[in-house]
Amino acid sequence: MLEYGAAKSYAILRRKDERVILHFDYDCFYASVFEAENPALKSLPLAVQQKQIIVTCNYEARRRGLHKLQLITEARRICPEAVIVLGEDLTRFRDASKLLYTLLRTLSSSERAEKLGFDEVWLDVTSLIDENLTLLNKNDLANSFFQLSLTDPTLGFPFDATVYAGSVFPKDNDSSLADLAPSEQTLQMRLLLGSHLANYLRLQLEEQHGYTSTVGISTTKLVSKLVGNLNKPKGQTTLIPPYEQDEQHESNITRFLDTHDIGKIPGIGFKLAQRLREFVLNRPATFDAGLVYGGTKENVTVGQVRQLPGLSADLLAKVLAGPGTPHDVGVKVLGLLNGIDPTEVSQARTVPRQISIEDSYLRLDTMKELMEQLQSLSARLVERMRIDLTETLDSSTNEAVSTGEKWKWLAHPPTLRLTTRPRAPLNEDGTRQRSFKRISRSAPTPSFIFSQTGLVEVLAERLVKEALLPLFKKLHERSGWNLSLLNVAVTGMVDEGKGGPGRDIGSMFRAAEGSKKELDQQDPFNACPPDEDDLEPEYEEALEQQEFSTWEEQEEDTEEMEYRCPRCGVPVPTFARVAHERFHSYK
DNA sequence: ACGAAATAG
DNA sequence: CGTTCTATTTCGT
Numbered sequence: 201m202l203e204y205g206a207a208k209s210y211a212i213l214r215r216k217d218e219r220v221i222l223h224f225d226y227d228c229f230y231a232s233v234f235e236a237e238n239p240a241l242k243s244l245p246l247a248v249q250q251k252q253i254i255v256t257c258n259y260e261a262r263r264r265g266l267h268k269l270q271l272i273t274e275a276r277r278i279c280p281e282a283v284i285v286l287g288e289d290l291t292r293f294r295d296a297s298k299l300l301y302t303l304l305r306t307l308s309s310s311e312r313a314e315k316l317g318f319d320e321v322w323l324d325v326t327s328l329i330d331e332n333l334t335l336l337n338k339n340d341l342a343n344s345f346f347q348l349s350l351t352d353p354t355l356g357f358p359f360d361a362t363v364y365a366g367s368v369f370p371k372d373n374d375s376s377l378a379d380l381a382p383s384e385q386t387l388q389m390r391l392l393l394g395s396h397l398a399n400y401l402r403l404q405l406e407e408q409h410g411y412t413s414t415v416g417i418s419t420t421k422l423v424s425k426l427v428g429n430l431n432k433p434k435g436q437t438t439l440i441p442p443y444e445q446d447e448q449h450e451s452n453i454t455r456f457l458d459t460h461d462i463g464k465i466p467g468i469g470f471k472l473a474q475r476l477r478e479f480v481l482n483r484p485a486t487f488d489a490g491l492v493y494g495g496t497k498e499n500v501t502v503g504q505v506r507q508l509p510g511l512s513a514d515l516l517a518k519v520l521a522g523p524g525t526p527h528d529v530g531v532k533v534l535g536l537l538n539g540i541d542p543t544e545v546s547q548a549r550t551v552p553r554q555i556s557i558e559d560s561y562l563r564l565d566t567m568k569e570l571m572e573q574l575q576s577l578s579a580r581l582v583e584r585m586r587i588d589l590t591e592t593l594d595s596s597t598n599e600a601v602s603t604g605e606k607w608k609w610l611a612h613p614p615t616l617r618l619t620t621r622p623r624a625p626l627n628e629d630g631t632r633q634r635s636f637k638r639i640s641r642s643a644p645t646p647s648f649i650f651s652q653t654g655l656v657e658v659l660a661e662r663l664v665k666e667a668l669l670p671l672f673k674k675l676h677e678r679s680g681w682n683l684s685l686l687n688v689a690v691t692g693m694v695d696e697g698k699g700g701p702g703r704d705i706g707s708m709f710r711a712a713e714g715s716k717k718e719l720d721q722q723d724p725f726n727a728c729p730p731d732e733d734d735l736e737p738e739y740e741e742a743l744e745q746q747e748f749s750t751w752e753e754q755e756e757d758t759e760e761m762e763y764r765c766p767r768c769g770v771p772v773p774t775f776a777r778v779a780h781e782r783f784h785s786y787k
Numbered sequence: 788a789c790g791a792a793a794t795a796g
Numbered sequence: 797c798g799t800t801c802t803a804t805t806t807c808g809t
Contacts, residue, residue, distance in 0.1 A: 251800075269798085290801085317796035317803085469794045523792075526806060558801060615788085640790060687801090 213540050215453075216419075217387055217443050220329045220394040221322060221545060222401070223416040223424035224304065227433035229319035230287050231258040233296045236410045245279055248287035255287060259433060293318050300405060305548055307348060307401060312545035314421075322421055323401075324545035329393045336361060336389075346396060357400050364392050365399035366415075366436035369427055369456055379448070384441040391417060395438045402436065419443070422541035423453060425466055443539075453539035458503030465502065465536050472520055472533065473500075479519045480504055506537040549695060551589055551611040556689030557581045558619070565682040574668050577688045578660035582649055585690065586656075589613075605652050612650060613690035616663075617642040618671040621685035638685070641674045643667055645690055 226232060230248040235241045235258065245261035247254045254270040264279045275282060287293070297318040304321055305313040312324035332346055341361040349355040359365070380388065398415040405411045415436035416428025423439055430437040445451040457465075463473035477500045505511070517530030526532070535541060557580045564570060590607040619640040646667050649659050668688065 253799085320796075466795075471793065523807090525793085552803070553805095554803065556802065560800065617790090638791080642789065685800095 213535055213538050215444055215540060216542065219324055219326045219419050220390050221324050221326075221418060221421060221424045222308075222394060222398050223421070223428050224321040224323070224401075224405075225414045225416075225425075225428055225432070226300065226319040226405075227412045227414060228256050228258050229296075229411075230256045230293060231261075232411050233292055234285050234287075236296065237292070239410070241283060245282040247275060247282050247284045249284050250286075250288050254284070257282075290318075296409075296411075299409060300411060303404060303408060304401060307404060308397070309348070309350075311547060313548045314546045320425075322424065322545045325394060325397055328397070329390050332393050333390060346393070346400065357396075359396040359400075361389075361392065361396075364438055364440070365395040366438065367431045368395075368438045368440045369430055370440070370452060380442055381444070381446070384444065387419070387443060388441045391419075391438050391440060395436065398436050398438075402434075420539070420541040421543050421545060422466060422536060423456070423539055426460065426464070427456065451539070454503075454506070457537070457539050458501060458506065460502045462500045462502055462505055467536050467541075468533065471522070472525075472529070475520050475522070476500060476505055476533075480508065502537055551693045551695060553693055554613070554689055554691040555581065555584050555588060555693075556617075556619075556687050556691075557584065558685060558687035560621075560685045561683060563623070563682060564684070564686070570672070570683075570686075571664065573686055574664045574672075574688070575657075575660055577686060578663045578668065579656050581688050581690065582656045582659050582663070585613075585649070589693065607652065609650055609696075611693035611696050613645050614692045615642050615690065616645045616667055616671075617687075617689045617691055618668055618675065619685070619687035619689070620672075620675055620681075620683050622676075623682045623684040636684075638687070639675055640687075641671045642691075643671055 231246050234246060234248065242258075243260065245258065245264050245266065247257035247261050247266055249255070249272060252272050254266060254268065254272065254275050256268055257266045261279065261282055264282070266275050266279055266282060272284065275284065297315070301313065301315055301321055304310075304323060308323050308325050309328060310323045310325055311327075312322075314322045316322070328348070331350065335347060336344055343358065344361040345356055345358050347353055347356040394417045398417050402413050402415060405413055412434040414428050414432040414434065416424040416426065416430075417436065417438040418424040418427055427437045427439045439452060439456055441452065442449040443451055443453050445454065462468060462476050463470070468476070480500045511534070513530035513534045515530070516533050517527075520529045520533065557577045559573065559577065561573075564573065586607070589609055589611050591610055592607050593605060617640050619638050621636060621638050646663065648654070649663055651659060
């Protein structure tokens, strides 16, 4: 954790490129979901509509002049033969997103798999890459085999380790491997392995579920996400070394980032970009309204900011200061400009942190209409909670029989929140404020909404009366409200039944991929494996799930062939492999 | 803990 | 660029 050299008032940035991170972006995701449901659509121009706009369209439609955020009327005029489907119900997208995410997480055995929206996933595949680095036969790199599993050496794919899979940046790569410093050569090999893993995973997404994707491969979330954009759709790009700048080489990271508009950098949003542009251009804020699609705008690049004389974290902190700005923006942004991003790919969660349902209105100013809308939003919220926060109980288990319950809550959100956006709030003096800001109030979540017997509609009605109306009164004590938005949310969910390591399927994978160094330091003479009776109850469930999710691809191999643990050499029967791995992973 | 703000798809 | 409907993180209190 030494990305930033320690210093009081200024920070010295240091590269740290010890990870391999893949960033997946599913191509025109919404359109692909409809194509997966109905493959006949693949050859047709297909667009997905929400309200009055095309939110995305397939590449056949793009060839005919359709594009994102296009008005339906315009789309119809330009391409009357286009198939336009409604995509306002997000359920199918949420389901497809989960399916693909599960495949990526399972195949890469990655503890760290982070979703952004429905169509992006980061994988930190460092452990898997480093394992495979040690398995390479340097005398026959062209005929390498990438092992996806520590326990099953046959699970994986052959590949040619003398070349990258897919595209690289920079293309005109003139520096040969031998020119690079040893650390850069290692990085080169790790990224090369990453490119082949990415290629394999893209193939699996397409073969198993029919989705094409675009991938970026590098050492940080920042760069992996940006570099993927160079070859889309259905492509992948690896940002190749050198990453570190020295006398002979310019850093490819800097070379790549410097041409980007400042606002294109993830983490530099609208506000920060505006302040940076203003600072570089040395003139008051530039307007940002009224731009036509594809129109020009003030272009300030990462390179322009990065190369400003006297630039420091302190200077950036002063430039970027404002209400709500994080205190470490200076260091963070200076890092981003230099392609340094220590942000970890976060662990897979079993439940989201919050669920919210909202709707917007042209006018909402009567109590009757308010009650109806709160009722509708509440019902949708309870439905979503039952989908996203529960796990269906197997009717054959004891638990279901003893409790008579149909499902188990995976989380109990402690907080209920009501948010509104007043359209023209009336002050005491009768003047009008123009604001699109949201205001909210929250309260403890009433426990009755976790009822398994209550009808959604009934629970929703009670939620409105007992919890939401009091919150609404807190928000709008004075009369004369007129709302343009209502939002009802439950927040603060934490993964339950996940008290410590080894208590969920995710950490089983994590354990199985734990760092090689640690595993090698285990005492090889320890007795193993432990009796199944000694395992925690969660083990059985985890074993079943793991078998299902990682071993189902094997077509044969149902024979009892003897398998010896690669760590300690003891024979381990198939059914006990997970337990055995676990034994090694925890001291 | 609560409410707002910033960022992102 | 905007908007809509989300979701996450972080700030100040």
